[in-house]
Amino acid sequence: MIWINQILQGILLGGYYALIAAGLSFLFGVMRVINLAHGSLAVLAAFLLLVIDHWLGISPFVGLLLMLPAMALVGVVFQLGVLERSLRGGVLIPLLATFGVSLLLDNILFALFGANTRSFASHIGTLSYGSWAINRSIDISQLDALIFATALGLLGGMHLLLTRSQLGRMIRATAIDADAAALSGIDPRRVRVAAAAMAMMMVGIAGAALGMRSSFEPYAGGAQLIYAFEAVVIGGTGSLWGTLIGGIVLGIAQNVGATINPHLSQISGHVVFLLVLVLRMRGAGGLLGDLRRKIRRQPMAPT
Amino acid sequence: MSLLEVAHLTAGHGLLVACQNIAFSLEAGEVLALVGANGAGKTTLLRCLAGAHRPSQGQIQFAGADITSLAAHRRTAQGIALVPEGRRLFPDMTVLENLLVARAAKRSGDWSLATVLDALPQLRPILTRRAGQISGGQQQATAIGRALMTNPRLLLLDEVSLGLSPVAVEGVYAVLPRLIEAGIAIILVEQDLRRAMATADRLICMLEGQIVLQGPAADLTREAVTAAYFGLNRIAA
Numbered sequence: 192m193i194w195i196n197q198i199l200q201g202i203l204l205g206g207y208y209a210l211i212a213a214g215l216s217f218l219f220g221v222m223r224v225i226n227l228a229h230g231s232l233a234v235l236a237a238f239l240l241l242v243i244d245h246w247l248g249i250s251p252f253v254g255l256l257l258m259l260p261a262m263a264l265v266g267v268v269f270q271l272g273v274l275e276r277s278l279r280g281g282v283l284i285p286l287l288a289t290f291g292v293s294l295l296l297d298n299i300l301f302a303l304f305g306a307n308t309r310s311f312a313s314h315i316g317t318l319s320y321g322s323w324a325i326n327r328s329i330d331i332s333q334l335d336a337l338i339f340a341t342a343l344g345l346l347g348g349m350h351l352l353l354t355r356s357q358l359g360r361m362i363r364a365t366a367i368d369a370d371a372a373a374l375s376g377i378d379p380r381r382v383r384v385a386a387a388a389m390a391m392m393m394v395g396i397a398g399a400a401l402g403m404r405s406s407f408e409p410y411a412g413g414a415q416l417i418y419a420f421e422a423v424v425i426g427g428t429g430s431l432w433g434t435l436i437g438g439i440v441l442g443i444a445q446n447v448g449a450t451i452n453p454h455l456s457q458i459s460g461h462v463v464f465l466l467v468l469v470l471r472m473r474g475a476g477g478l479l480g481d482l483r484r485k486i487r488r489q490p491m492a493p494t
Numbered sequence: 495m496s497l498l499e500v501a502h503l504t505a506g507h508g509l510l511v512a513c514q515n516i517a518f519s520l521e522a523g524e525v526l527a528l529v530g531a532n533g534a535g536k537t538t539l540l541r542c543l544a545g546a547h548r549p550s551q552g553q554i555q556f557a558g559a560d561i562t563s564l565a566a567h568r569r570t571a572q573g574i575a576l577v578p579e580g581r582r583l584f585p586d587m588t589v590l591e592n593l594l595v596a597r598a599a600k601r602s603g604d605w606s607l608a609t610v611l612d613a614l615p616q617l618r619p620i621l622t623r624r625a626g627q628i629s630g631g632q633q634q635a636t637a638i639g640r641a642l643m644t645n646p647r648l649l650l651l652d653e654v655s656l657g658l659s660p661v662a663v664e665g666v667y668a669v670l671p672r673l674i675e676a677g678i679a680i681i682l683v684e685q686d687l688r689r690a691m692a693t694a695d696r697l698i699c700m701l702e703g704q705i706v707l708q709g710p711a712a713d714l715t716r717e718a719v720t721a722a723y724f725g726l727n728r729i730a731a
Contacts, residue, residue, distance in 0.1 A: 371582035373566035376599025
């Protein structure tokens with residue numbers, strides 16, 4: 192029964208990983224950019240929610256109504272100020288630029304908020320510890336279930352938007368061939384701005400989930416980026432549902448590892464990630480495989 | 495006032511000059527055939543007109559407005575649609591999605607999904623199939639349909655028969671009379687001289703990036719066009 196419980200908890204944990212990975216996967220799918228500032232942006236979202244909560248004294252759930260538009264605005268600025276410009280420089284420049292943004296954000300947040308860890312656990316009442324007992328061995332955390340349902344809803348909503356709406360078609364067309372999209376009347380620049388805004392709203396939801404289910408501090412972004420990256424690589428790029436599967440595999444791996452030995456929790460997740468990464472690097476698919484092919488096509492810059 | 499006026503247009507790829515000092519005009523509803531050997535600069539010229547390639551010199555006026563520095567999507571919104579060489583469809587999207595995506599141009603007019611499917615009935619049975627999985631002729635029809643969905647006043651057709659079977663070419667060309675009847679001006683890049691001269695009102699022949707012959711298609715003999723096409727006049731001179 193303990194294994195069933197651990198796998199079930201791993202699936203629920205996978206919902207959080209899918210949530211944190213969705214924005215990274217979406218941005219990569221549209222712009223072929225690995226956003227190394229992804230984790231730091233999620234932490235920024237959590238701090239934004241904290242500030243809103245502190246100033247207005249409202250629930251974090253209500254605060255999302257203010258934080259998400261703010262994150263969309265961050266996405267617009269991020270796209271126009273960083274991604275759009277750095278994309279002109281080839282494949283490696285966006286990596287360096289987003290890494291720079293990550294360092295900048297971490298240190299600005301540290302300067303503003305200090306090193307103390309924060310959490311929304313005390314702001315969401317019994318949801319932070321409430322659970323449903325399935326039987327004597329299995330309990331399901333209400334918050335984990337809510338986060339998993341949110342991940343399902345977000346990914347389902349994105350799937351519908353991309354396949355059923357004109358904006359979704361425009362985003363997909365631009366991702367496939369920006370020049371042909373322009374010849375079809377699409378402004379690729381505006382589409383990319385819209386996509387970045389949507390990605391940052393996803394990051395915002397992930398940041399709120401981070402603050403509710405655990406604690407965060409200014410330098411917490413690195414770990415979130417790693418989880419997101421691992422989920423994207425395991426699930427494969429180009430598929431939002433693949434991101435969910437990747438998150439679930441990562442969550443199960445961590446929980447199964449922790450059951451064998453508590454010290455193996457993180458390592459077992461990384462091992463599964465590395466195994467999938469090696470397989471993908473050898474095969475045709477995968478985010479890094481795609482990047483590797485692009486780098487190979489780039490002529491070496493003169494030194 | 496002509497629908498399109500091109501003056502002193504020069505464009506290239508790096509150090510290579512693809513077309514040089516090009517000047518011509520096109521009236522509304524007119525069909526112009528652009529012929530020339532591979533590398534003559536036809537595709538670069540069409541891409542300059544559509545905004546997909548930036549000319550180094552010259553001016554393009556469309557419906558009286560200077561569009562030389564206008565982005566491709568804005569030209570589409572003004573009524574210029576390019577069916578590019580190689581189709582450039584979105585292969586992971588269905589045929590229907592490829593058509594609907596061109597609604598982004600937001601131009602009102604006679605062309606809607608229903609009228610496009612009336613003009614290109616071969617698309618009806620394959621609407622839900624991915625564009626990357628259909629035949630070359632069906633892909634070309636989809637590319638033309640996508641261009642029509644933008645409600646163009648000027649349609650630029652770049653080598654629409656390239657790589658297609660004779661039957662597929664007939665299927666693609668069958669739609670042209672309806673487009674001409676609808677008053678759409680067309681610039682047609684075509685390697686098949688006979689077909690180009692039969693379809694067009696006027697013909698321009700390019701050689702090594704320059705216009706070497708132009709005139710009403712009815713007034714030009716096939717021999718004269720062939721001589722210009724291969725640069726035989728230059729050799730004789």
